[in-house]
Amino acid sequence: MxxxxxxxxxxxxVIPVLNxxxxxxxxxxxxxxxxxxxxxxxxxxxxxxSTDETHLVSDEVGAVWITGAASRGGQLKRxxxxxxxxxxxxxxxxTILDAGWSGEVATHLNSSDTGYFTLAFASGGxxxxxxAGWANLRSRLFGLPYGDQGxxxxxxxxxRVGGFQDMPLMEDVAMARALRGACAL
Numbered sequence: 001m002x003x004x005x006x007x008x009x010x011x012x013x014v015i016p017v018l019n020x021x022x023x024x025x026x027x028x029x030x031x032x033x034x035x036x037x038x039x040x041x042x043x044x045x046x047x048x049x050s051t052d053e054t055h056l057v058s059d060e061v062g063a064v065w066i067t068g069a070a071s072r073g074g075q076l077k078r079x080x081x082x083x084x085x086x087x088x089x090x091x092x093x094x095t096i097l098d099a100g101w102s103g104e105v106a107t108h109l110n111s112s113d114t115g116y117f118t119l120a121f122a123s124g125g126x127x128x129x130x131x132a133g134w135a136n137l138r139s140r141l142f143g144l145p146y147g148d149q150g151x152x153x154x155x156x157x158x159x160r161v162g163g164f165q166d167m168p169l170m171e172d173v174a175m176a177r178a179l180r181g182a183c184a185l
Contacts, residue, residue, distance in 0.1 A: 008041055009035075009085065010087045011034065011041060011086075011087045011152075013031060013044065013091060014090050014091075015045050015046070015063075015079075015090075016046050016092070017050060017075075018049065019050045021056070023094040027093050028063070033101065034102045039105060039106060044079045045066070045079075046066045046068070046078050047068075048067075048068065048074075066078050066079055066082060073171030076090060077163055080164060083155060086155050087109065087155060088153050089151070089152050090150065095150055113153065115151075119139075119148055120132050161178040
């Protein structure tokens with residue numbers, strides 16, 4: 001009898017959190033589409049000392065729970081060190097991917113080592129549209145997305161550039177610069 005080859009889902013999702021119980025549930029719900037499409041292998045929630053019910057929400061959605069000092073860069077470094085997938089999707093807990101994202105990502109996995117999503121804010125208004133417009137233009141022109149846009153990166157490339165730096169903020173900018181403008185989606 002021949003052995004069946006098991007295909008593993010390629011993406012490990014890493015979410016840094018700190019008192020994010022309300023946001024995490026919504027973020028995780030949007031990921032179901034990727035699970036159903038066979039894209040998401042695991043969800044890793046990396047905590048920086050939450051005092052709310054974030055741990056319970058993480059447990060309810062079946063995430064791997066990692067804890068350590070509060071520092072988004074350090075949290076991401078710990079979370080990414082635990083991934084088992086060939087791709088890493090880094091999301092903020094308040095990021096909710098639009099319906100249809102999994103089809104776009106599935107196509108993208110064969111064309112580039114990095115990617116990000118277009119930024120939009122749930123709360124409208126001119127200031128929010130201006131910030132989102134600027135972030136999207138900056139990303140397209142310079143390949144420098146913000147963490148709020150999500151970052152999809154091949155694990156081999158992530159390791160080659162040295163991973164996230166242990167810094168409290170702006171770890172997303174440091175990573176985008178390490179990628180030298182290679183981000184696209």
